[in-house]
Amino acid sequence: MHGDIQVGGGVERPIRGGGGRLASVERSALRVLTPRELEVFSVLPDGEGNRELARRLGIAERTVKAHLTSITRKLGLRSRVEAALLAAEWSDDLRAADPKGLDRP
Template sequence: MERLEPLNKLTLLLVDDHAIVRQGLRYYLNTQPDLQVVGEAANGQEAVELAKQLQPDVVLMDLIMPNMNGIEATGVLRELFPDMKVLVLTTFSDKDYVLAAIKAGAAGYLLKDADPERIAEAIRQAHRGLPQLDPAVAGQLMSHLAAPAKPDSSAPERLTEREKEVLGLIAQGCSNKEIAAALGITEKTVKTHVSSVLAKLGLADRTQAALYAVKHGFA
């Protein structure tokens, strides 16, 4: 976790678990006369802690990270700081992630293969209150909205068998360490499965996941 001194510009907090990604973003964004990276975080939990200290104008948020994923962190930040804009920057274009991020309060959703100039402009536009969507993401949403409506009971079908197992153990109150031991996988893999379950079902946290599991018979 790194703190940088803020300047009198549009202030940014970078959140990504890959240092090389943060370094590249910081280098480019700091060349913009109206933008300044004031802090970096490697996960959602660090992002919330730094946001409280730095009060950035815009948070550039990755999704799949340890400790607290980007969707959870977005929800927390939007609740704590309604005026703070969160702009998702990720490699995942799946509509389940997009919808979950938007429901959590994200002001935009971009993919990491976007041009640097596009990212910088999206930050400015998001800060002005204009929603930002990557063209590929917008296409996915259009297809989703145009598709025939499906009953809510179809949501669990999007989960893999392993994700269903993880969901059932979450409902039993198991920690990631306990889930890893029960399934014979690593904690890192458990975190990935938990993040995927939350994204696919449009849930904000483990509590909602546990309630969902009980309601739909996974517990």
């Protein structure tokens, strides 16, 4: 095994990132994301591209890119793929944190 992500309650969940490396991120890290970053983060597992995400969220495509850059930096992730896998793993927490319910169509 390459490593694990530390999630709430001491439960460990593996997540593969770029280059086979794994990130170690605590769920409490969600608190560092802005509400709009949480919205972008929550829709990543759906597999849409930046253009589709921008339309869905009503923001510019370059704003989506900026949010993704900020999300990966704040969470210490290496790629959008790691972010999407982590968002999928944490989907229940993201739904609870997302009052608009944008995490699912």
